[in-house]
Amino acid sequence: MRSNRYNTTMIILLLFLSVALSSPIMLDRFGDSMNSMIRGNNEAYESGETCGVSQEFEQRLVRYMWFNNVAPCVPEKLQHPFKCIARGCKELGKHTELVDIFTHSDNLFDRTISGFVALDHKHKEIILALRGTQDVNDWVTDLHLRLVELHPEHLGVSNFNCRNCQIDLGFLKGYLHSFPAVDSIVQRLTEKYPNYQLVITGHSLGGTAATLFGLNYRLNGYSPLVFSTGAPALGNKQFANFADRVFWGSQNPNTLKVKERDIKFCRMTHLGDFVPRFPFWNGYQQMSGEVFINDVRGIYPPRETLQRCNGQQNRQCSFGDQYRKLEMNFKPHSAYLVPGSKCSLSGGRELTFGEVHSAANDTNKDSDTDIEPDIEPILIPVVQID
Secondary structure (H helix, E strand, C coil): CHHHHHHHHHHHHHHHHHHHCCCHHHHHHHHHHHHHHCCCCCCCCEECCEECCCHHHHHHHHHHHHHHHHHHHCCCCCECCCECCCHHHHHHHHHEEEEEEEECCCCCCCCCCCEEEEEECCCCEEEEEECCCCCHHHHHHHCCCCEEECCHHHHCCCCCCCCCCEEEHHHHHHHHHHHHHHHHHHHHHHHHCCCCEEEEEEECHHHHHHHHHHHHHHHCCCCCEEEEECCCCCECHHHHHHHHHHHHCCCCCCHHHCCHHHCCEEEEEECCCCHHHCCCCCCCECCCCEEEECCCCCECCCHHHEEEECCCEECCCCCCHHHCCCCCCCHHHHCCECCCCCCCCCCCCCCCHHHHHHHHHHHHHCCCCCCCCCCCCEEEECCCCC
């Protein structure tokens, strides 16, 4: 009953948010109130140190963002060899080969996060791109806002050094439903192309899954590069510290001392995008590896506005005091380096309150251990790789 009331409250809050953001007056007032709450976790590793990025690193970030630009075209509007209506297909198509597409079924309780696997032959990279929120299934995954225990088997290992680790239920289920669809493909590609770098990228909801995929593969002997953008916090303090140890080699790392070519994880944030500061309750906490766009436009920003930020929370970056008075709106959430995707409005059917309320109530059936995938993801093979 308590969980039922909690889910209903969260849905009402989101509906209020939608109404508030449609009015300039309400936007200002709501933004000030919301910013006063999004102060981060007082137990997080804080820093005020930043540094710029090189032209080469900037170009890599832009390239990965073009793959995120293509991801909303999954499943119907992305075709072999790498064709779609999004600008990213034009930018990447000459040297990129689509391998597989994966998505969820029509079942509202299928938490599979859609995406694709491709080969970038020019840069010798295996690309796993995970789509952000586009349809009803994705929104319901977003609304499973409850921390549950993370077990070693969730990341494909028998044990790990992550005592009291907790992770968001919806993001965990999204990753667990999606992983079976692509793991065998990734393994076959890494065997066939041993000199190719595995790159895992995703925006928003897709960024949470990209992080979990990256942890799994890194713990299992791979060396993936994880690039997430506009992603909310995944779990609690223990989880954030664990992820830092896996990706950076130590707790409370000084990420600025790591050379750009050796970076294995980064999470992009944006001036005015409040999503990376969510959720802000129950001990949720961000990880290290922030790359901040200090430019309100966000599209093709000057390179000097890109900052690598030390710490899990940085006072000069997305958690800085000077940015808490910004108007709250969703535009910066999609303004990451390149223009938005022409596929991003195609989505599925519209979200209805009744559907989300029903699905959110289904979280009452989820225990901390009863979260294994029970629905098969849809895999659309594009090319034969054996």
